[in-house]
Amino acid sequence: MKIIAGLGYDDRLPNQLPELFSGQLCGEQSLIAALEFRAGIIPPNETQATRAVAYLNALSAADNGHRFYSESLAVDPIASAESLLAWRDWAILHGWNHDPRSKNHGRMVDLAAAESGFSKDGTSLGERIYALLQRLTLLGPSVSGIELHHSRASWPPLYQHLFDQLESAGVAVTEAPKALQAQAPASSDLGKLQRALVSENNGPLRFQQDGTVRLLSTGSEGLAAQYAIHEANNETLIIAPSGQHSLATVITQQGGNDSGLGDLSTFRAPNQLLLLMLQSAWRTPPADALLQFLSLPAGRFQRLRRSLARRFRDLPGFDQEHWEAEINNFVNATLQDTPELDETGLRRDIEEWLPLCICPYDDKMPIELALSLTARVASYWNACLSTSEREQAKPIYSAAYAAADSVCQALREWPETDISKTQLNRLISMVLSLGNSSLRNSREVSAFDVVSSPEVVPLRTAPTTHTLWINPQISKLVETPPFSQAELRGIPLAPGPEQQTHLRQLALIRAHAPLLAARQFVTLISTNSTPELLQLQISSLTDTKVWPSLEQTILTNQCLHAPAQPIKEFSLPQAQRWWAPDRAVPAPRNSESYSSLAALALKPHEYALKYAAQIREGAIESLAADARLKGNLAHHLVEAWIREHPWTGKPVDRMSVSSWLDATLPVVIRKVALPLAQPGMQVEQLRFQQKILDALDALLKALVAAGVTNLQPERRFEHIDTLSQLEGTMDIFCEFEDGRFAIIDMKWGGYKKYREELKAGRPLQLATYAHIAEGNHSGQLADAGYFILSRAELLCNDTLVFPTATAVEPDQPTSLQLTWQKFEKTLRWRVEQLKNGHIEQTYGEAAPDRNSLPPGDAIDLIALEEQARKNSSQSYKATFKAVDTWRNLTGNIKEL
Structure with a gap:
């Protein structure tokens, strides 16, 4: 069999390849694998992660505290081991320890000391080549010859030695470089550029700006992908060294066939499962990571996790008692649908797939726990891989399984009983990249011809009209580690300065292939701000210091092969104040809350x-330590204090409250306010603690001064009203010795808003709660007010019941009972509108009309809306709620 070898041929190849009979195309890695197979050598099955951990063990065993890597190894073990392993592999590929001329100078002495403890000896590419050299005589019968598409001088020195030894063993090695000539007309800008590249002309060219050469820049890989796919046809060759998942996304959006490009993306849900599950297991997990895990469309019990995600979005923390109710509902519903299921087994499986906060620490995880979680994910993807009937999903499942299995192998060899969060995250990052890169040899045929390396362009047999290259650059085959000249002298095959320059020049010439192959157009798009050798050469030849912005080029339609499509003018729909569906809207419901x-x-x-x-x-949204979260947290703390300290009516020492907060706040934060527990939030947490201390102190003093005899937090009432069954949970329900009661509703902020409500005589929430409580309590309502937690201030209409409150006298004499009567009439008026199929869109762009006027004895809704318009500076962006979901859904948006 004939082997055709070329640099870069391990990467994605063009769609139209030459027909090969009894031949095989190989790159640097696959060439060695093909020769090993025919020489009877079993290649090592080790991932880079397991090799890095094994090398970490070897470095640690050799570390006497005075090695050049000692301090780095102590600070970041896995990163140091990964970097030094790359140095070691490069050195071996260039003859170190395997060539009799090798010597140890400088830091190589310390690296040599670690060799005896490296359990993965023989797994690097260089070691595999040296092992292969001993068995080359076995290749004669099965390999008829090796044809090199790139000169021997372009290959690393050890490969050149291998080619020499193959010839000595009777295997012919011939050079057959694919010579490319200028394809575009000489009069065009592209033709001039191509001929300058062939003749190595260094002077700037005089372009006529005919659009055949386009140099563009953008900061968005997504935009570059959209432009590339828009411009491409079956005669276009797209080169994208990275970001191929962006191209796959655009192809899918346009209804194209699966190109296989997206298999490389670490952002696919399967590739995120391992990372998110491990992050969710920390004692105090990142809130956003936990929400992503619950919302992730991968893994078991997705329906349960989605329902938990909705709960978590409102109370971002892990409270076992609250979550257990949701799990019980899910188990009961599942058993009702599938009675043959074993409940004990189902609950055990749920517990395994909700490993939330089970790690006893935040900075390190026991290896047994990390290994258990990782093995669980690996088993899951292995089962999906074996049972899935969707061919498109199998490469993705394979990547996810390979990643999880690699982590398992690395963790089994971890040198300690615990692994830090940083080291675990580094391992996962290494393995995710590895799991996806293992799929690069597979190639899916699609309408778009996409490759990742310029070296493979000469393999394309179809004519190339247009070369479109995202991030043009030369191949970085084997970069020299930061060895000193003395250290390099002990590595026999290490290239000297002149040879390094020559290798870079050869790589630059290979990178010219896509530019020379184009017959009509070349488009180069850079998304990197760092100058690159090929880009610098093109800029020098074209006398273009700054490549024009792709965004600006698209907007101005400059030099585009395909003209931009004009957009027809049309009038935007007018904002509507009313909907008129063809049916009645059911209202009220059987039970209603405020x-x-x-x-x-x-x-x-x-x-x-x-x-x-x-x-x-x-449930997908960002979680922030905003007013809403702080309000929920404050409510839970006030409730916890009252429940843990039965009310006696006596004054409470502020220091005892402060001591209680010191112990309780971290626990409650983990239960309902994880964003406040994240790194960098300590100052914000201290500010909150001071405010809630002031609030609790002021609240308790207000209750003592009022003579409250009984105190109940979160008191729930139900009242069957003529309108509906009304339900309400009072934040603080106070009872007095004479049988009267009072209601306090706690708010984190909104001081100005609630003052205006009390002054205007329309505290609707207090009136509703008072109406519900009076229907359930034998006593008489004494008072009701808002307690603003962030200001530690109680707002009431007067100070007769609560002497320490801030009195906000209403503009006109009123009562909560009268306010409820107005509110109830407003509600009945709205119910009648909905029954007639009329739905009003309020607080939007469309102004109210005469149908928006409620009856005269109802709430003045027009005044409320006008007040909201006057306070437009207090927009949704300035409060905890960044988006008004329902007005965005209807498109009736006022605030822009």
């Missing part, structure tokens, strides 16, 4: 979408 009643009265479009249409918000 939040749903407020939506019904103030934003009926939200009520219709959320409750009647059953549209839910998704």
